Amino acid sequence: MRRRGGDRDGDSGDSGDSGDSGRAEGRAGAARQQRGRRSWFPCLGTLLGTLLLGMLLIYISVPFLIRLFPSMLTKFVYLNFLAFPFFADFRRPELLVNNTISLHLTTEPGVTVGIWHTVPGSRAAEARGQDRRWYEEALADAHPVIIYLHGNGGTRAARHRVQFLKTMGAADFHILALDYRGYGDSTGHPTESGFTTDVLALYDWAKARSGNSSILFWGHSLGTGIATNAARKLQEERGVQVDAVVLESPYTNIREAAAHIPITKIYRQFPGFGYLILDSLARADMFFQSDENVKVLACPLLILHAEDDGVVPPHLGRKLYETARSAYKDKNKVKFITFPEKLGLGHDYISFNPELPALVKDFLNMK
Structure with a gap:
């Protein structure tokens, strides 16, 4: 036990x-x-x-x-490498907008730009199945012609640009929307002087075919500086006025725009921001001085800006308007239209406002 x-x-x-x-x-x-x-x-x-x-x-x-390599700034300003919408078929614009044909124009040796030509909606039935020659001849039908100059990112196939073609085409305007050199299916490399060359070559091409039809430069965002550059050069070097200039979401000059756009916000308090970054724009041959250009222009000038523009502040559009109005002898040739914040048009969507064509036509009838 x-x-x-x-x-x-x-x-x-x-x-x-x-x-x-x-x-x-x-x-x-x-x-x-x-x-x-x-x-x-x-x-x-x-x-x-x-x-x-x-x-x-x-x-x-x-x-x-x-500051050491100012050419770096061209990548931030032009953004042509952001070729949205991706995989767009530029040869078939009819997939996105009716009454439209694609064409290419050589603007100088070695540079060819892609263009979409939208004919007025009233000619939609005639336009079906027509070739480039018909579209060229249609430019002389007395409807006004818009040369549309888009902003810095993407291509002419971007959604808000397609909407512009639809809106203004339905209002019986011809629209020639080009991708500048280095954009979309265009060859070459982006430069401010090169953009002006592209626009004036397209103007000459359109003028040779449009008879007595009015031709307008319509710039959006970065394109507003391109529009005023082209209009000024046309006037100073050839003694020719474009029939009107429309500036949508404009800025005064690229330096002042860069000081206000959202992407530079993190550097605005950085010591030497003006010297190191803003002054380097000029060293990279980028000026886009609309505020100086409008002092020279004499053609009708319409400025459009949304109060809720989060990219280019509306006060820059107003400042440009005040500069132009002070310089113009005929004050009636300059007009500024703002779109209230409640419409939600922002920086890119003024073309979605159904009242836009009527506003533009009223202005053109005043000139």
């Missing part, structure tokens, strides 16, 4: 040792896990510190790199 009891006591003692051992191993395992977790924290902190330091170095170095 004692042996059994002793056995039981011995068994009980072994079991206690086993339990203590298990608890000890558990505590040791927990300690190892805790030490493992603690060992991760310094590594994680080091990694975050390295990332933050790297971001800080990039933030600080970018303005100095721009």
